[in-house]
Amino acid sequence: MLVGLLLTLGFVNKQQDALLCEKLNVTVNQENDLYFLDKLDIVNLISDRGDSIIGQPKSTVNVAAIEKALNSHANIANAEVYMSIDGEVKVDVIQRKPVVRIINMDGDSYYIDSDGTFMPLSDKYTAKVLIANGVIAEPYIKRYVYSISDIGKDSLLNAMSMLDEVFAMANYINADKFWSAQIQQIYINKDRDMELVPMAGDQKIIFGDTIAMDEKFKKLLTFYQQGLNTTGWWDKYSVINLKFKNQIVCTKK
Numbered sequence: 001m002l003v004g005l006l007l008t009l010g011f012v013n014k015q016q017d018a019l020l021c022e023k024l025n026v027t028v029n030q031e032n033d034l035y036f037l038d039k040l041d042i043v044n045l046i047s048d049r050g051d052s053i054i055g056q057p058k059s060t061v062n063v064a065a066i067e068k069a070l071n072s073h074a075n076i077a078n079a080e081v082y083m084s085i086d087g088e089v090k091v092d093v094i095q096r097k098p099v100v101r102i103i104n105m106d107g108d109s110y111y112i113d114s115d116g117t118f119m120p121l122s123d124k125y126t127a128k129v130l131i132a133n134g135v136i137a138e139p140y141i142k143r144y145v146y147s148i149s150d151i152g153k154d155s156l157l158n159a160m161s162m163l164d165e166v167f168a169m170a171n172y173i174n175a176d177k178f179w180s181a182q183i184q185q186i187y188i189n190k191d192r193d194m195e196l197v198p199m200a201g202d203q204k205i206i207f208g209d210t211i212a213m214d215e216k217f218k219k220l221l222t223f224y225q226q227g228l229n230t231t232g233w234w235d236k237y238s239v240i241n242l243k244f245k246n247q248i249v250c251t252k253k
Contacts, residue, residue, distance in 0.1 A: 051065075099130070110140040130170050182200075184199050219248050223250075
């Protein structure tokens with residue numbers, strides 16, 4: 001009986017290996033208007049490697065290699081590739097989600113995603129995210145192999161970098177419904193202070209660094225509430241400085 005069972009299992013396995021792959025089923029997350037990649041892009045990425053898949057025996061499809069190749073793509077956060085018992089290859093792709101777009105002093109531009117990883121720009125899609133520019137030196141080519149966490153831990157990388165501060169600021173703004181609707185840009189001035197550029201109004205909001213960030217935003221919210229509720233008061237000031245503890249220092253126009 002044991003020999004018969006082993007022979008039967010071997011026969012079934014051979015039949016499974018000989019079964020042809022008849023379908024490639026691809027899913028790509030596109031919530032929050034993420035359109036760096038679509039299903040056709042993934043199919044093309046697979047076929048460009050020479051992995052035709054359709055019509056091939058299951059035993060010749062290297063699922064692990066396909067998954068590894070997809071996970072090395074700059075716009076993919078995670079890809080899982082697996083095969084069903086009936087010969088269907090399934091590919092589930094999660095796109096990276098950018099939180100801020102960096103434009104450095106040389107005009108080099110790239111994204112930082114929600115995991116603190118660097119992303120190149122895409123010819124296909126431009127994400128609607130915060131812009132950070134000004135005195136930012138780091139080019140993409142010298143930073144893409146690192147993450148924000150790596151930069152924070154390395155004293156040499158972190159010595160003159162503002163990217164960890166920008167990333168923290170962007171995450172705070174994006175997580176708040178009110179501020180994400182009010183702030184469109186983070187500017188790094190020559191003193192290495194962050195300045196916030198609002199959607200409406202022409203005030204320069206000097207924020208400084210991310211120390212006591214929540215307290216500073218609460219002060220700014222108070223200023224917004226008072227300014228929006230008082231006729232003419234809102235337009236009186238050209239500079240709003242939040243760097244000083246327990247106070248807002250404003251410069252009149």
